[in-house]
Each structure stands twice: as C-alpha cells, then as structure tokens.
Amino acid sequence: MRPILMKGHERPLTFLKYNREGDLLFSCAKDHNPTVWFADNGERLGTYRGHNGAVWCCDVSRDSTRLITGSADQTVKLWNVQNGAQLFTFSFDSPARSVDFSVGDRLAVITTDPFMELSSSIHLKSIARDPSQQIGESLLVLKGPQGRINRAVWGPLNSTIISAGEDAVIRVWDSETGKLLRESDKETGHKTTVTSLAKSADGSHFLTGSLDKSAKLWDIRTLTLIKTYVTERPVNAVAMSPILDHVVLGGGQDASAVTTTDRRAGKFEAKFFEKILQQEIGGVKGHFGPINALAFNPDGKSFASGGEDGYVRLHHFDPDYFNIKI
Amino acid sequence: MAIDRSEPNPKPQKLRWGELDEEDGEDLDFLLPPKQVTGPDENGIKKVIEYKFNEDGHKVKITTTTRVRKLAKARLSKRALERRNWPKFGDAVQEDVGSRLTMVSTEEIVLERPRAPGSKPEESKVAGDGLAPNPGAVLMVCRTCGKKGDHWTSRCPYKDLAQPTETFIDKPTPSETAAGSSGAAKGTSTYVPPSMRAGAERTTGSDMRRRNEENSVRVTNLSEDTREPDLLELFRPFGPVSRVYVAIDQKTGMSRGFGFVNFVNKEEAERAINKLNGYGYDNLILRVEWATPRTN
Numbered sequence: 001m002r003p004i005l006m007k008g009h010e011r012p013l014t015f016l017k018y019n020r021e022g023d024l025l026f027s028c029a030k031d032h033n034p035t036v037w038f039a040d041n042g043e044r045l046g047t048y049r050g051h052n053g054a055v056w057c058c059d060v061s062r063d064s065t066r067l068i069t070g071s072a073d074q075t076v077k078l079w080n081v082q083n084g085a086q087l088f089t090f091s092f093d094s095p096a097r098s099v100d101f102s103v104g105d106r107l108a109v110i111t112t113d114p115f116m117e118l119s120s121s122i123h124l125k126s127i128a129r130d131p132s133q134q135i136g137e138s139l140l141v142l143k144g145p146q147g148r149i150n151r152a153v154w155g156p157l158n159s160t161i162i163s164a165g166e167d168a169v170i171r172v173w174d175s176e177t178g179k180l181l182r183e184s185d186k187e188t189g190h191k192t193t194v195t196s197l198a199k200s201a202d203g204s205h206f207l208t209g210s211l212d213k214s215a216k217l218w219d220i221r222t223l224t225l226i227k228t229y230v231t232e233r234p235v236n237a238v239a240m241s242p243i244l245d246h247v248v249l250g251g252g253q254d255a256s257a258v259t260t261t262d263r264r265a266g267k268f269e270a271k272f273f274e275k276i277l278q279q280e281i282g283g284v285k286g287h288f289g290p291i292n293a294l295a296f297n298p299d300g301k302s303f304a305s306g307g308e309d310g311y312v313r314l315h316h317f318d319p320d321y322f323n324i325k326i
Numbered sequence: 327m328a329i330d331r332s333e334p335n336p337k338p339q340k341l342r343w344g345e346l347d348e349e350d351g352e353d354l355d356f357l358l359p360p361k362q363v364t365g366p367d368e369n370g371i372k373k374v375i376e377y378k379f380n381e382d383g384h385k386v387k388i389t390t391t392t393r394v395r396k397l398a399k400a401r402l403s404k405r406a407l408e409r410r411n412w413p414k415f416g417d418a419v420q421e422d423v424g425s426r427l428t429m430v431s432t433e434e435i436v437l438e439r440p441r442a443p444g445s446k447p448e449e450s451k452v453a454g455d456g457l458a459p460n461p462g463a464v465l466m467v468c469r470t471c472g473k474k475g476d477h478w479t480s481r482c483p484y485k486d487l488a489q490p491t492e493t494f495i496d497k498p499t500p501s502e503t504a505a506g507s508s509g510a511a512k513g514t515s516t517y518v519p520p521s522m523r524a525g526a527e528r529t530t531g532s533d534m535r536r537r538n539e540e541n542s543v544r545v546t547n548l549s550e551d552t553r554e555p556d557l558l559e560l561f562r563p564f565g566p567v568s569r570v571y572v573a574i575d576q577k578t579g580m581s582r583g584f585g586f587v588n589f590v591n592k593e594e595a596e597r598a599i600n601k602l603n604g605y606g607y608d609n610l611i612l613r614v615e616w617a618t619p620r621t622n
Contacts, residue, residue, distance in 0.1 A: 002431050002434060003431045004431070005431055006427060008427050023409060023410070025408065044427055045414060046416040063405075064409065194480050194563070281437070282438045282439045284438075286431070286435050
C-alpha cells in the first residue's frame, strides 16, 4: 500500500480519532492546534485554533458536529467541527488529559492530571445540545488514584467509566454514584504505566497498551483479562480493527534497534496481532519516531498512525490484507 | 426492388431490410455481425468485438480489449458528501494548491509478515530455482565428488574417490563428540528460548516458533571461514530457517568446524539432511545430521 503522509503538525502527535462515518480524521498534537483531515485522501480541512498548550486528546460527536479537546493549558474546549469556532471552554486547575463523549453525546468524561498538591481526578460534564446553554460545572468529580490517569472512557450504556493510568491498575467506576466498582488484578494486569486504551467496535471488550511492552485485552463488564500481546517495544498506542480480529500496537523506542542501519529510514512500525491467537501477523514500518497514536477507520479498510515525528500516515489496506491467514 | 445498385462504389448504404428481395439469406454481406461485448471478467478484462467496413470496403473485425479497474471508492454517506464541500478553516485557509502537506508516499509499504512462523514463498522459490538447474529438478548431490546437480553417487565418474570420503568421516567423529558435549543437548548453547526463561508462560501444544529445537540439524566438517550467513544461504532453499549457529573459536576467530541450523519445519530439516549430507562445500565434504538422537 502507499501510505499518505500528512505533515500538518510540527510537534509530536498525541491522539487520532475518526468520526463515526469514517470520512474525517481528527489529529491532536503537542503543537496547540488540533487538525481535521479528509480520511480518504488526507487532504486537510481545517485547524482548531485556540488552545495554548499541547492537546492530549479529542473526541467527536456521533453526528460529527461537535469536537471536544483536552489540553495541557488546563482547559477543555468544545468546537464546531465545521468552521472551527469555539463553543465553550471548561476550565480546570490542572492539565486535562483525556476526553470522551458518552453514547448519545450528552455527557463527557474528562480526566485531569495531578498538579502540585492536586491529585488526578475524573470529571463528568453534561453537554448541552445548544452551546449557549452549556454550563461549566461538573456533574460528578471522582478523585483519582496516585499518578496520572492516561485514559478514561465510558462503559456500556454509559453506566460505568473505565480509567487506566500510571499506576497500571484499570478501574471501573459507577458513573452515577462515583463508586469504584472494580479494579484489575495486580498479578495478571500490567506492570507499569498504561498509556492507551481502545474499546472494541461493539463496546464489549477493550484493549490497553502499556510501557511494560505488552497490550492486554479485557472484558468491559467483568474486567477479566482475556488476552495478552507481547512486543519488544513499550506500547504507546493501541487500536482494534472493527471488521477483522486484528489488534494493532504502536510503540516506542527500541534501544537495541537504534544502531542498526536500514535502507529505509522509517523503522518504527505498527505491529499487527491476531486478536484471538495472540500471534504477530506483521508490521507496517515507516515512522521516523515512536508511534504515539493509532486509529482504525470504522469501515476497517484503512488506518492512521501518528508519530513522534509529527507525521500522520494514512494507510489504505491492499486487498490481500483481508485474506491474511495464520 | 428498391436497392440502388447503380452506384459503382460497393460501399453499402443504409438498407432497409423490408425492401429486400425474397432472396434473403444470400446477399447479406453488407450486413455486419452484431457487436459482441464480453463483460469484465475477474481480472477486469473487457473485450468488445466490432465489425466494420474499412476504406477498401472490406469487412474488418475490431477487437478492443480494455481493463476495467475499480479504484478505491469512498462510498460516502449524504452527510459525508456535504462535509466534503465544507470550506477550509483555521490554518487551512491560506493553503494553496502547491502546499505539500499531504503527500502520497513514494515507497511501497507492505504489512511485513514476521520471519520465523511464516516463510516468504517468493524468496524461497527464487533461491531454490537458483540452485536447481531447472525448476522441479531434484538437487542431485554426488557424495564422491561433491558435484551437485549432475549425477548421483552411483553414477559418479570419479568412483575411485570413494575411499577418501570414508576417511573423512572418521575425522569428524572425534570432533563431533566434542561438539556434542560442548554444545547444549538441543543444539543451542547460550541461547535460552523464551519458553524456558524465568517467568515465561508455557504455551500448550507445539508452538511452531518455539519448538523448533526438535528440528535442529547439526553440520560438521565445515571449513575454517564458514560463518552463519554461509550456512543460512546453504540451508535456506530447503525452507525457512529460524536460527543458524556456527561454533567459532574466540581466540583465532575461525570456525571450529561445526554448526547448527534450526528449521521451522521438520520435513524440511529432513530434506536438508538427505540432500546436503556429503555435499561438497568449500573443499570439504559436509556431514549433516539431526542434532539430537533421531526425533521421530
């Protein structure tokens, strides 16, 4: 395949998100402007100007009209997707790390980093249909664990919130009462920081990637560990194919590979694994730096990867990708 | 009869069949066979066969072969199509057509399958063809003269060389026992497979990647400057090789005369043994056998 290279960001990428219909790709990076691209040919549509710090995460509503972005400038902003206008700004006392719209886009879960004496916390905000009616107060604030929470997502039917972070423990919280319902098992769980979390297309299971060079597949309701995928590199980003049983892991620095020469310069690869057999299918090379973000198009026929090198690489699969057999 | 035959030029005019004679069926040369279209087949090839009259008035058959290829069609929903027409905003407003923000990669990137579990069929095919004189020919190794691809041992023109090979076999035996004792039993001396490392998870059943210690082949009577790449090149035609090892004397840097090759598939290891045992390589006759007592 011929990946499409998009160099719109000058700083490393932090997050990638496709909209529900798979025709738009939103990219967040450490430069302060999230960007939206057309997902078929990589043409840039626009940028959202307004943040003053690195943008860590974003989410887009189901109808692709609202974008929510979380940034290190201690704000979370709501944008009009079409023209880049800022609709609302939520202010916090510490950098915002992760944002996620609920099913139905009426609520959003936002996590903030620990900052000075403040510990990390999870905020639930209500999102109004009409942006002029938007209020800034949180519906619920959960005091988080020690360390940063890297990702928090909604559970099935918005009844729970799943969070994972630097303390390597995955937690399931009740979204109405804020009670901690479940924690992942320490022995079988990750050994160090969980960097990324991706839900399956149907929301029944999710994948976490960690700096302990592995990714784990969990059941979303019972938090039982289903599968583990082992790589040689710390995992910074994970994604699951919506149509095939494939998981993709994107990783970081492989110290041993630093000195080896390769004819092609981009050695960092996105590794594909068979979801059920836990076996490596292959890798897609090309990035010049560790891969920080991965996203699959909802139609499963293409995926995008964002790296430390500031490039977004959009890959449309060859037909024989769909016939891969182990 | 309304057919105008007064024109000297035999070029046919638009004839109306209703005005034809009753002698239909004879003089229908002016009518052309209908156009035939063989639709796009699985390769997208479409053939259109047309019949025409050329300038000389001869009936000609024109066959047009086209390949119909469907480019990746982005089947966009109505909303997506609307979004396609949105005006640019933010930093994209100043974009001109020549901006190089979005480029298609010049390199063809493939999903590279990992080496050990799956072999690259194209690679092994090419290497195999290189060795064999013609595709499908068996690799013939004569044990007496070591010439490959020419004749079998029984048909060796240099039959008087049979004696020296036996003495050769005596020599590797003492070195082979040394090899057997120095190397670890499974032909892997310092490498500890992940399945046997501390904290490893045992996989049930024979995992192709981990269990190829059973498919280990010992090669003895190697020349001094034989190294791992040489062994790999020699054994690769038989199948995917997961590991090669040549025992090197650290002081002199030369090969100690033996090495191990781990195949992914047992059958291929067996074939390699049958074919390469007695093969002449770099002036020495190789001895190739199972590394462990015959694993059956």
